Amino acid sequence: MPDRPDYPALTRGQLAVLDRVNAGESGLPVLQRLVRLAQDVLGADGAGFAEYVAGQGRIIAATGVCEPAVGRRLSLAPLESVDDEFARLVEGGDPGHMSGARCVAGDTVAGSLHVYFGGAGEPGTEHHAVLELLAGEIGRLYRLGTGLPVHPAATEQADRDLWVAVTSHELRTPVTVIKGYADTLTNHWETLGDPGRREAVRVIGNRAGELARLVDRLLAAASDGVLRSSPAGPFDLVEALREAADELPADLRRRLRLVQLPEGLPKAYGNRDSIATILTELTTNAEKYSPAESTVELCVGVQDDTLRFRVSDRGTGIAPEHVELAFERYWQAEGGDRHHHPGAGLGLYLVRQMVERQHGWVSLRPREGGGTVAEVRLRRA
Numbered sequence: 001m002p003d004r005p006d007y008p009a010l011t012r013g014q015l016a017v018l019d020r021v022n023a024g025e026s027g028l029p030v031l032q033r034l035v036r037l038a039q040d041v042l043g044a045d046g047a048g049f050a051e052y053v054a055g056q057g058r059i060i061a062a063t064g065v066c067e068p069a070v071g072r073r074l075s076l077a078p079l080e081s082v083d084d085e086f087a088r089l090v091e092g093g094d095p096g097h098m099s100g101a102r103c104v105a106g107d108t109v110a111g112s113l114h115v116y117f118g119g120a121g122e123p124g125t126e127h128h129a130v131l132e133l134l135a136g137e138i139g140r141l142y143r144l145g146t147g148l149p150v151h152p153a154a155t156e157q158a159d160r161d162l163w164v165a166v167t168s169h170e171l172r173t174p175v176t177v178i179k180g181y182a183d184t185l186t187n188h189w190e191t192l193g194d195p196g197r198r199e200a201v202r203v204i205g206n207r208a209g210e211l212a213r214l215v216d217r218l219l220a221a222a223s224d225g226v227l228r229s230s231p232a233g234p235f236d237l238v239e240a241l242r243e244a245a246d247e248l249p250a251d252l253r254r255r256l257r258l259v260q261l262p263e264g265l266p267k268a269y270g271n272r273d274s275i276a277t278i279l280t281e282l283t284t285n286a287e288k289y290s291p292a293e294s295t296v297e298l299c300v301g302v303q304d305d306t307l308r309f310r311v312s313d314r315g316t317g318i319a320p321e322h323v324e325l326a327f328e329r330y331w332q333a334e335g336g337d338r339h340h341h342p343g344a345g346l347g348l349y350l351v352r353q354m355v356e357r358q359h360g361w362v363s364l365r366p367r368e369g370g371g372t373v374a375e376v377r378l379r380r381a
Helices: 007-022 028-042 079-087 125-144 156-221 237-246 250-255 274-288 347-356
Strands: 046-053 056-064 098-105 108-116 233-235 256-260 268-270 296-303 306-312 361-366 372-380
Touching (some): 028 108, 028 125, 046 079, 056 108, 079 098, 079 108, 108 125, 156 274, 233 237, 237 256, 237 296, 237 306, 250 256, 250 274, 268 372, 274 296, 274 306, 274 347, 274 372, 347 372
Parallel strands (some): 256 296
Antiparallel strands (some): 046 056, 098 108, 296 306, 361 372
16 A cells, blocks of 8 residues: 555546536546546445435445445445445455445535545555545535435335236246247247147146236235235355256247356355246346347356356446446447347336345346346345
8 A cells, every 4th residue: 555645646536527427427437437546546446335225225326446335225324333334345455444435415414425444554644634535526516416315215206116016027037938938939830840839838837827927926916015925034146047048038048158157066045936927027137238249158156155156248348437328217228239129127126126125135247358247146045
């Protein structure tokens, strides 16, 4: 760690941010620039910002070693506790090496800015002063309100509207699969042969059962507007993903490559029934933003106390400033094949809700060499 902050870099960075604001840039892109500036000026290994909305914090911008934590939730605890919680999200992170500062916007705390020092030495008074300075600049961005907060608090009416939209969207997934296989049977009955027809009927039956369970859940939830799910428990993640992959629409199934699905992994803990919907949404999203002949890859692994699976594509990719916006309801990136994949921008929002109900998390990031990686992590049983 440098003995002192890099003040020339601080001045240049502040002027660059001001130029971007004057040029009309706002919201998360400007916030990401300030987070990067904090890492560079303080000589840190990483930096991140957690936005505080609706009684919780969520990391919406990060750089360096903190970048994999984007999308993770944090509790609204005393700042030192938030520092420790954030540090534990850094691979090999030491809680004693994270420093933070609150970002105040008027009478409210918009969030907190954190930097991680992995090397030897302790941040000094000047480091903390610069951190407070940059946190204050983020607070002023929130006070301006242009493009921030990224995750605004929902109103009661918005919650009701959202519930209707999400329930219809969740029902659409099995209906789409059932219709696709029914069309295949109708149009290709003779060419499918007996094994192909049996397989199509099997998938239709499975998805019809899933549809029936969803209807039961929605009817039970109608009184309080909360989507319920079946009880959580231990399950074989690889087996669940293989079964879910087998039931994808035929065109998508042909593009999917099962790159790494090792046997003998520890069991995941969560709702096994949700895996089919989660995988369908992630692979459909990958297909929507990828060239028609490109492949979509699925791999599974284990790390510490979690199991994770990744869906990777070689499509248009996702901008770093969009990795959190993509999980907002109704948000959709530019481009994509909307003719074959229409939608209201609810798929990734639904995925996050389903995963976080299981105390897991989901994130997006640009893929090296082009494309996007979607990663889901679930607890080990």
